[in-house]
Amino acid sequence: MMKNRRLLVISVVVSGLILTPILSGCAPATQENDILKVVTSTSHLKYIAERVGGDLVDVANIVPASQHPGDFDATPDDIRKLAEADLFLVHGWPGETFVSGLVESADNPDLKLVTVKVDGNWMTPSVQVEATNIVAQTFIQEDIENEISYLQGADDYSSMVVEKNNEVQRRLEGKGIVGTPALCSFWLAGFARWLGLYVVDIYGPATLTPQDTQALIDTGRESGATLVIDNVHSGKDAGKAIAEELGVARVILLNFPGAFDDTETWEKALDRNIELVLEALGQ
Incomplete structure (x- = not known):
């Protein structure tokens, strides 16, 4: 399991965003x-x-x-x-x-x-x-x-x-969430992996059948999953029965800024998701 996985480090240098001087001086006031x-x-x-x-x-x-x-x-x-x-x-x-x-x-x-x-x-x-x-x-x-x-x-x-x-x-250092086994909504799998969680299986976007649900429960048990992640925008209760059967925490995260109060910017939405994950894991 991805115990040593680290969050992505992004270069401060962004390709294509090199500021160059302009010969015309200051641009005219915008009309x-x-x-x-x-x-x-x-x-x-x-x-x-x-x-x-x-x-x-x-x-x-x-x-x-x-x-x-x-x-x-x-x-x-x-x-x-x-x-x-x-x-x-x-x-x-x-x-x-x-x-x-x-x-x-x-x-x-x-x-x-x-x-x-x-x-x-x-x-x-x-x-x-x-x-x-x-x-x-x-x-x-x-x-x-x-x-x-x-x-x-x-x-x-x-x-x-x-x-x-x-x-x-820096915030997540020492929190012990890296490598935590999780079952995750298809829409949030990339975000969960970025956090360092070990996504043992995903579900959706199609509606889960009873057979699908049982298969996910079996996978969760075998892998020792301790978290189920749902998506507020689509199928927000898809993982509820799975979490209840496994007896593990469940969290509903957002995939777009503004879905919850005081999340109108990307950074605020990101902070809210992290707070919800840490709370669900008892951190």
């Missing part, structure tokens, strides 16, 4: 018409876009933070947002089935659909940094005059993410 109108499919993309773009962008999100994208139904207001937008940032996930219909309904010839494709769990620092780089380059392509501002915003946010990663490592 309302110059602001990039951005629509995002999730709160992850919304938060990154706001941190990168600052007051140079106007960001509206579509899928509520508490909802799984695969369960989302678009509204007329979402169509209006896209009809007025310059950019539509999406993940490219299979669950984002609403994207093509929304773009078609918006009938906006100036709208650019951009897929911020990053593999891995978006609650982990490495994914946040990689996505930030993509968003920054996307904004620069649309608004080259403000390149230095977008690069600075991306560098500031990425540096914060790196420091948060290091802070989490």
Whole structure:
């Protein structure tokens, strides 16, 4: 079991985010018409876009933070947002089935659909940094005059993410959670592994059958699992019967900023997840 697993250490140097001087000196003051109108499919993309773009962008999100994208139904207001937008940032996930219909309904010839494709769990620092780089380059392509501002915003946010990663490592040192056997929702397996937990098996996204549940219980017993991790956005009670049968702790974590009170930023959402895991394990 992964007893010596350590949390990921991310380099402070972020590829593509090298700040370069500009010959024109200070950029002119931003006018309302110059602001990039951005629509995002999730709160992850919304938060990154706001941190990168600052007051140079106007960001509206579509899928509520508490909802799984695969369960989302678009509204007329979402169509209006896209009809007025310059950019539509999406993940490219299979669950984002609403994207093509929304773009078609918006009938906006100036709208650019951009897929911020990053593999891995978006609650982990490495994914946040990689996505930030993509968003920054996307904004620069649309608004080259403000390149230095977008690069600075991306560098500031990425540096914060790196420091948060290091802070989490320091916080978890000596807590004894590394290598802890856990059964985990498919959606949170990457995050659990980043924490150093030993994911002995995953379940979902399909609804568990009685046979599935029994197989997971058997695996949990054989591996000595002491934690079951559910996802608040999809199947939040999927692991309840498993945890009860095994007599172990269960925790429900979030996969998007803003799903719980006072988790509107990535770093606050990360802190809440860690607090919940430590509490469940009696730390």
